[in-house]
Amino acid sequence: MAEFVYDLRDLKFIVKEWLDMEEIFNLEKFRDNYGFEDIDLVLDEAYKIAREVIFPINKEGDRTGVKFENGRAILPPAYVETYRFLQENGWGSANESLASETAMPLTLYRAYNEMFMAASPALMSYVKLTTGAANLIYRFGTDKDRRLFLDKMLSGKWSGTMCLTEPNAGSDVGDATTRAYPTDDPRIYKIKGTKMFITGGEVNLGENIIHMVLARPEGGAPGSRGLGLYIVPKIWVNDDGSLGEPNDVTCIAIENKMGLKASATAMLSFGENDNCRGILVGDPPDSEGRSKGLAMMFHMMNESRIGTGHNALAQMAAAYYFAARYAVERIQGRPFTNPKAGRVPIIKHEDIRRMLMEMKAQVEAIRAMIFRGFYYLDIAEHSGDREKAALCRGYADILTPLIKTYASETAWPMIALAIQVHGGAGYTEEYPVSQYARDAKILSIWEGTSFIQAMDLVNRKMRMKDGSIFAAWLDERRKFIEQNKEARGFGAEMQKLEKAYRCVAEIRELYASYYENMAEKGELIPLYALRVLTCCAQLFAAESIMDQALLAARKIEEPGTGHHDYAYYAGKISTAKYFIHNILPHVYLLTDLIKEADRSALECPEEALVIG
Amino acid sequence: MAEFVYDLRDLKFIVKEWLDMEEIFNLEKFRDNYGFEDIDLVLDEAYKIAREVIFPINKEGDRTGVKFENGRAILPPAYVETYRFLQENGWGSANESLASETAMPLTLYRAYNEMFMAASPALMSYVKLTTGAANLIYRFGTDKDRRLFLDKMLSGKWSGTMCLTEPNAGSDVGDATTRAYPTDDPRIYKIKGTKMFITGGEVNLGENIIHMVLARPEGGAPGSRGLGLYIVPKIWVNDDGSLGEPNDVTCIAIENKMGLKASATAMLSFGENDNCRGILVGDPPDSEGRSKGLAMMFHMMNESRIGTGHNALAQMAAAYYFAARYAVERIQGRPFTNPKAGRVPIIKHEDIRRMLMEMKAQVEAIRAMIFRGFYYLDIAEHSGDREKAALCRGYADILTPLIKTYASETAWPMIALAIQVHGGAGYTEEYPVSQYARDAKILSIWEGTSFIQAMDLVNRKMRMKDGSIFAAWLDERRKFIEQNKEARGFGAEMQKLEKAYRCVAEIRELYASYYENMAEKGELIPLYALRVLTCCAQLFAAESIMDQALLAARKIEEPGTGHHDYAYYAGKISTAKYFIHNILPHVYLLTDLIKEADRSALECPEEALVIG
Incomplete structure (x- = not known):
């Protein structure tokens, strides 16, 4: 079985370089407990746990599953032990629950938790549910309820x-x-x-x-x-x-x-x-x-729906890392442009690079998008600045269906690419990628299906407070383009981003007009809702990875910054370019389809749609 | 477990109404053995076998799998019995093998075989391999080899x-x-x-x-x-x-x-x-x-690669039919445009219709494309008109990678839609759709990966005989548009088809220019090969379903044609429209990407692409 690897560097880039963690660590809730100095400690140790403790049980959990005997559901012993290890050693619910005085900022908690989810999604579902239930009791229970339940739950006893x-x-x-x-x-x-x-x-x-x-x-x-x-x-x-x-x-x-x-x-x-x-x-x-x-x-739904998206991201990321490692180790074929050369690791083949880059671009853009969501949630929950908190709550509300759905829908094709890079080996259970495909498929269904999310976006989030929050959110996208359109080396990319922005702005007006003419246009609202969501998500994801690339471009030019990071920053720039040139243009296509509003799916007779 | 249903009507439409089966049945090889009167007999009986004999063992095969003991691989007894039943009763290799005097035209054999593959892909892989091996011996073996092996293989004994x-x-x-x-x-x-x-x-x-x-x-x-x-x-x-x-x-x-x-x-x-x-x-x-x-x-590869595409089609079709049946039976939610109405079967929801229609459109367009491939193979193999045979061989050569790859790559997202329609139920193994996802994933890998197929297209098929065969193939697309662009009721669709045709023509020239400047452009050939293949496949699939819709439009207008078929024909027209409005436009997007020729996937440092 291949060794578990994870992109610790990208996680550290997010919480040490990219997000405004200064602001988060200064929130009263966290000020006395956490600071920048904790980031490396937490993430390094968590990576070790993910590799050495959690991932080794993941395949066994898949093989053995849950035994159901006499009304009891029995997990493999290693699963139970690992769950207890995490909960008892401060790696579990206590770090995430509002009930806990030493809870971490979501931005930090989720950075390490992502590696845990990647290492064993099934295991982490128990931690997540326990936190969620505890948070409900904390928020809405009586003092007695809290006293009776919270300690036991957060320590993993229950x-x-x-x-x-x-x-x-x-x-x-x-x-x-x-x-x-x-x-x-x-x-x-x-x-x-x-x-x-x-x-x-x-x-x-x-x-x-x-x-x-x-x-x-x-x-x-x-x-x-x-x-x-x-x-x-x-x-x-x-x-x-x-x-x-x-x-x-x-x-x-x-x-x-x-x-x-x-x-x-x-x-x-x-x-x-x-x-x-x-x-x-x-x-x-x-x-x-x-x-x-x-x-x-x-x-609790905002956080747990973003959590589902994050789970999807973690799984597709892990599958990508396994595929990339396989691609440097597997020798097969000769370069197309130099067939006389000897056999090469398959990463030298252009199509393998295309697949890896597609995964990398989706993974890093979605991760950037998700962590902006956690940042908003941290501020919304804990900021003393009520206006800012409300604004961030609104943005998190908008991002929630985007993250939940775009990540969970994207996991399926991305993990298929990871299998494809492995060739026939990827189809066997000796390699870890097929399990990710099977594990991740539920994520577009639970916590509200993709359609439920899409309707949450178009029917609720785009319209809350008369559409003013969505308008403010969209205006933030405009401002980003305004501020960066002269950025050196990214002219073509900023133009494409602006075009995508205009697409979403157009969609917003179109959808607003539907609500004014429900009799004729009403059925178009749900018919195209998921495509609207995809456009919004790809715009925001593209902006997020672009923002990271702008930072990477500055970092590369800083004199004296360790050249050992050159590859990471240069890779970030290529990744943003790949996303914007190869993925973002789907927004243009989808916008054309949304505007054309073909109704053939509604016109088809039901007897023709259903066989037998 | 849900009951197996299959679209017998669409198969009959293809072989009784759409394809020129007269020409096939008149080929010397088939003239004395098969005719139109056999079609219903064969397909009706095969459907019964698929439902009653084959599908019932499919889940058991998945659960039990192959036992490996002392060097022996043991299938569940029902599997062995069913295999023998098919081979011994004339439903197996003997109908497909060249070695058999009573072999059917592929167009007919594959029409019923599709239902068998849909009912149990694992079982049919044994039949297919046995046929393939027998055909090799028939073509290239000595008389002695034929005498020793063929009878035993075609009767299923070996x-x-x-x-x-x-x-x-x-x-x-x-x-x-x-x-x-x-x-x-x-x-x-x-x-x-x-x-x-x-x-x-x-x-x-x-x-x-x-x-x-x-x-x-x-x-x-x-x-x-x-x-x-x-x-x-x-x-x-x-x-x-x-x-x-x-x-x-x-x-x-x-x-x-x-x-x-x-x-x-x-x-x-x-x-x-x-x-x-x-x-x-x-x-x-x-x-x-x-x-x-x-x-x-x-x-043997042309036929077996098309066979792999056909296998993918059969599986996604079966998953679609299960999803559609589930959608009429499952009651959940209220109509968006009429929330006061009671709860409805989920097929009444617009997004469910979108998913079903996406599956139907892909299934029927791909099926149409594949059966044109079998038609070409029948002519190529058996026609006395050598010029026509050679032309059809050339067209089949071009279609082979398109069918193999487009069908197998499309199965994965389509079966995911079938799971999605089922909601949480689709994620359980109590319903058949998740098995199709798992069974079908290998198809983009075996018999040559998608990339191998894409290179077969751009590096071989597009260039064979100085590109003249591909040019002739592309010109057939132009002629179809020329002949039908005034077709009543399809003006918008024919325009879109023409635009897609122009895209592929442009791609062809672009790729030809790459070969003239290998030093600078060579690496773009493999980098974009799969996207080129997708464009060619979607163009051909769109034309094929459009051609069916034109026939359906004529049938609907025939006086006295049984009104019981109205829904089928009207559905075919909606399906063609859906494909052309919602799927075909991907060709425009992909053509833009191919022309833009972004190289970020090649520029990304390998150290950034590979983690750990």
């Missing part, structure tokens, strides 16, 4: 889940039928219903599992506004923190999935024996039966 | 393989190191070497396995021109046809692959005990050590 999906309520979560029945204790409800696709819904990672469950209280309004949120421990937690009785939560099945096989995806039955208790989070239903369960759940 | 790849010779087959040592008998050589990625290299389908092995005879020239071809039976075949001693062919390993798990991919050692005998095919090496082994092998 794991956490989020339970939204049901067999008949997936993308449309408002149709959930799980019910919550009041008891004599106003904060305690009896829960009854079935949830599915619950990551870590049953697993032997810790002594208990804390489920955050959406359910409809009796008399609750229909649709999503009637859903409440409940803490449902697998084993009841007594007031003194000790474990009580099992809480009537049964695992019915563990899904047999295409990938992510060590991530236990459970179908759970709550209250089969009418004996499942949940603790209400937030207020009981109001007089019209409305609850804020989904709104609370969504409070 | 299976066949083709052994090219070695651990250090994959894409560069000329570097093969397997050796052939002469013996006292001038037709018998001792074979020694290791071959890998051999489909069916060891398997319990029949009593014997006939390997067609490329090896370098002692004193043979270096490179591919020194390779000879040898028949190497797993068990020696005595002159009377009875089985003799085991022939010192050892299976070292069966690969653990991402998909196609019931297709045994073997690593074989020939002559470990210096006791492996091979029968020379064709002439011994000439005075300069040259043999025609690879040329003979390549004689």
Whole structure:
């Protein structure tokens, strides 16, 4: 099995050179705990852990998967040990959770966490879910809830889940039928219903599992506004923190999935024996039966959707690094332009370089885009400057669907390139790349499908506050072009970027006009939504990598900067150029298609579209 | 598990209405055996077999895979039975092999075989390889070879393989190191070497396995021109046809692959005990050590590369049909343009329609393109009109890399759409679509990677006979546009097609100019080769589906043609429009990129491209 390698240099470039980490480290939340001097320590040590501790279990997790016996889901022992190692040694949820006083800035946490996700996506899904559940309790729970649950969760003794999906309520979560029945204790409800696709819904990672469950209280309004949120421990937690009785939560099945096989995806039955208790989070239903369960759940969504995009990025990056290493080691064929030369490592072949460069450009542009998202989230969450915080929240809101979808949709073709570079070897499970393809495919589906994200963009984010936030976001793109269009050596690239900017501006006006003529144009909104999202994402990704290239160009010219970094900076410049010349022009094509608004997909008779 | 459905109507449209099957059935080879009246019989019965016999074993093959014990590769019993059923009942190699007097036209054979490949790609790989090996013996073997091997192979008693790849010779087959040592008998050589990625290299389908092995005879020239071809039976075949001693062919390993798990991919050692005998095919090496082994092998390549593209098509088509059926059955969400309406089957959502239509358009355009390829091959092989046969051979030569690569590269994103339509369910192995993704990925690699195909196009096919064949092929595209540009209702589409034609014409000139200035432009040839191939393929696929739509438009207007076919024909018109408006414009984008000829992928320092 090939050795795990990761682009530590690019991560350090982002957090040490490119992003304004000074501003982040100066936020009150972090000021006393973190600074520039921590970056190398954290990232170097994390890289070592990713290589030596996490990656070695990744293939075993894939091969062995989750054993499901007598209602118990059993992970390979190495998985359990590694999970505990991370949580107990301060590499897990405690670094990310709002509940933790020593939580890191997302920008820093995510820089090292990216390597962990790349080393074992299945393992890290448990950490992420536990953090997410803990954050919900921290934000919306009572002091008692926090006292009972948070320490145990953040230290990894208990794991956490989020339970939204049901067999008949997936993308449309408002149709959930799980019910919550009041008891004599106003904060305690009896829960009854079935949830599915619950990551870590049953697993032997810790002594208990804390489920955050959406359910409809009796008399609750229909649709999503009637859903409440409940803490449902697998084993009841007594007031003194000790474990009580099992809480009537049964695992019915563990899904047999295409990938992510060590991530236990459970179908759970709550209250089969009418004996499942949940603790209400937030207020009981109001007089019209409305609850804020989904709104609370969504409070966490920005970060976890960006997290899904980040997961996709980590996987495609790892696949790219494996492919690049294979390409220098594998000897095959002779150079096309010099066939008399001997056999060469395949990286000498132009088409292999094209594939590697395509991966590198997507990976680095998407990574740049994502870390700008984390930067916005850090400011939004912790800045004392409320105006700036609000602006950053708005930008993060816009970036969320772009990152989630563009990264997860791009992972699939990029990992295919990594397989292709490996040739037949890439199709075997002796090499790591095929597993990434299988592991990553879920990411365009969970946490809201690509279409859900696209509609979130065009129907909500582009229109929030009368479209003013999106307008401000778009104006930032214009300003970047304005400020840099004379940048030496990048004239052609800035022109292409400006053309893409004008495309997105045009799309925005077109979509605004659709809303004014819903009868005739309404169906075009969802029909082209994903293509609109792709245009916005490629524009922002291109700008982000361009911004990095501008910095790299300055660094190269600084006298005395170690020449050992020349290749990195020169590579960054080539990468930005590649992205802008070879990937960004898809925006022009897509804009033409969006404007042309062909409706043949709607006109085709359904009987012709469906066979049999 | 969902039921297998397939678009029998589209297959019948192709062979009953669209292609000139009259011409095919009138070829001397087929005249006495096949006619229009056979089409329905064959296709209807084959569909039944695909649904009832083949598809039911497909998932079991994936779950169980190949067991490798004591050097033996064991398939699930149902697999072996089904293979024998097909071969013994006239549904297998005998219908396809040149050796068979009752072989069908490829156009007809492939129409039903497509459903079989869709129902179980792994199973059909054995049939295909057996046919391929038999055809080699038929074309180039002696009468004795034919007598000893063909009947047994075509009846399925013995299976066949083709052994090219070695651990250090994959894409560069000329570097093969397997050796052939002469013996006292001038037709018998001792074979020694290791071959890998051999489909069916060891398997319990029949009593014997006939390997067609490329090896370098002692004193043979270096490179591919020194390779000879040898028949190497797993068990020696005595002159009377009875089985003799085991022939010192050892299976070292069966690969653990991402998909196609019931297709045994073997690593074989020939002559470990210096006791492996091979029968020379064709002439011994000439005075300069040259043999025609690879040329003979390549004689079969056109058909088997188109076959690989066809396999990809079959799989993406099956995935599409499953997705479409799921989309009418799965209830989720409310219409965007009418949110007060109740929940609807997801096919009512515009984005689901977009995904289904994207799949339908690619599937039907690629199918049309592929069947034109089979038509050309039928004429090329069997026509008495030698000029026409030569022209069709030339067109088939051009289409071969287009079909192989465009279909296999397109399968991956299309099957991802089929998964996406299924949502989380598509990620589980309870539904069939994820298996198609895993099974199909190899197709862009085996029988020559996409890059090998792209170079075959730009470096060989575009230039053969001084480029005159490609020029004639391109002129056929121009003529189609000329003849149909006034077609009522398709004005916009014909314009777009013409623009794409002009793009390809421009690319052709550009590439010709590269060859005149190799020093400066040479490296652009491989760098953009795959994009050139995509442009040619999309142009031809668009023309093919457009041609079908023109026929459909005429059929719709025929008085009295059963209105029950209205949906099919109207769907065909929508599909052609979708392809031309939404897919074909990629040709414009790619042409811009090819002309711009950005070299950043070559300029990036290797140290920046490779991590670690």
